[in-house]
Amino acid sequence: MRYWSFRDGFGLENLVVCEGETPQPGPDEVLLELSMASLNYRDLVVMRGQHGKAVTTPLIPLSDGVGKVIETGSAVEDFSVGDRVSPAFFQHWDGGAPPSNLERGRLGGPLDGVLTSHAVFPARTLVRVPEYLSDAEAATLPCAGVTAWSALSEPAPLRPGETVLVLGTGGVALLAISLAKASGARVIVTTSSAERAAQVQKLGADLVINRNAVPNWSKTVREFTGGAGCDRVVELGGAATLMESVKASKIGGTIILVGNVTGNNAELFLPLVLTRRLTLQSVSVGSRQALVALNRAMDHHQIRPVVDTVFPFDKAPDAFRALESGGGFGNVCISCVQETDH
Structure with missing residues (x-):
């Protein structure tokens, strides 16, 4: 697997591409091959090292992404190889009232995020993606999309x-x-x-x-x-x-x-x-169930998120710069597909 990591500190000068062994899923886990990741303003705060003491390096950034299931653990029944899914922003908040340790379960800091070719997630944290959405459109939903949904629902x-x-x-x-x-x-x-x-x-x-x-x-x-x-x-x-x-x-x-x-x-x-x-x-994003509800509403109304630019995996730092410049209109995304895969 290949992934980007804030290796020796925060700042784009410390964002480096790395290679490692592809992880294997446990009994209740799923291995995803990521296809797309999307940036949020929060990712700039993390990049600047301003997201609090709990977010430390080394860290794989970004919370919003989509991928396909390529392997399931022995106890997983709800997903099959080939399913297109997104991991929930909060990995430990399924629904109801938020947990008291809410900040500890966030992807992209303090937990490793989705700017990677492969990652393992608990099956209970995954949500199927509406079929009509492109990978870039679907990748915007777990954090940015659920935040918009929560802002109109609470x-x-x-x-x-x-x-x-x-x-x-x-x-x-x-x-x-x-x-x-x-x-x-x-x-x-x-x-x-x-x-x-x-x-x-x-x-x-x-x-x-x-x-x-x-x-x-x-x-x-x-x-x-x-x-x-x-x-x-x-x-x-x-x-x-x-x-x-x-x-x-x-x-x-x-x-x-x-x-x-x-x-x-x-x-x-x-x-x-x-x-x-x-x-x-x-509002602080929302639960996995909020992502499920958002996807259902998106599918019903056939709403399409606005995507401004998709950067190739090897140009990930340029995506951070593009978002920071504020010049675009819509979401900035990064393809997680590796050039060697073509």
């Missing part, structure tokens, strides 16, 4: 006719737009350029706001909603956007805290939160 599901505000145009945001439209909601999106605004409108957004041209975009949201504000905000920005999200929310509205790309320490004018009965809820 603490209660988004309902038809409600209005949701989605901040940004990253992988989570783009799938949240498609899922929200499929649920019958009105969708408002903030983005950073006219070009991206045009691309988002093609996904069905009802209103797109260029936040660089309209810095007080909460006023535009309230005008669009007849002064009421939106029912839900998928808050992917962080410190610099949270106060505007509060202003854009209706009385009794919900703000789903997902990202912190603009900073970690936010200031809030508490009277606006307290007197308007707002709910601030965070």
Whole structure:
């Protein structure tokens, strides 16, 4: 097997390609031949060594991937050779309330991830992939996809006719737009350029706001909603956007805290939160059962994630650089297929 690893520390200078023995599955395990991996903003945080003390090197990065079953353990009954599956982001959270040691079960840190040609996983952590999706599209779902699903499902599901505000145009945001439209909601999106605004409108957004041209975009949201504000905000920005999200929310509205790309320490004018009965809820991806539910919804609505670029395996560091540059539109993926396999 060949794999990429942060060998002697974090940073792209320490991301090296390695070779090793292909692992063998135990009785309850499955050996996958990975075909595609997808990057998330979280992977940049890991790459920078900023994901906390529990995430250490050596480490195989990336959590989102898809592959085919090439060998099953003697006790495995639910999967067969040739099945196309994805491992769940949390390897120890099947469903229900999250475990108390939630952070310990994440792929791509602290557990080895999917930027590899082969890997062994417990069969109970795997989920079949919708047949209509390409490998690149399917690879985006375990972390980014489930995060979008959770943001629209918790603490209660988004309902038809409600209005949701989605901040940004990253992988989570783009799938949240498609899922929200499929649920019958009105969708408002903030983005950073006219070009991206045009691309988002093609996904069905009802209103797109260029936040660089309209810095007080909460006023535009309230005008669009007849002064009421939106029912839900998928808050992917962080410190610099949270106060505007509060202003854009209706009385009794919900703000789903997902990202912190603009900073970690936010200031809030508490009277606006307290007197308007707002709910601030965070989501951290979701369980394996959430991935199952997402795949079922994707299949029903035939939703396709947006993929920007697929890099070859040997150019994996370039994929990190492409995501970090922020210049693309959609998910950045890496093929795990080895050139010698052709």
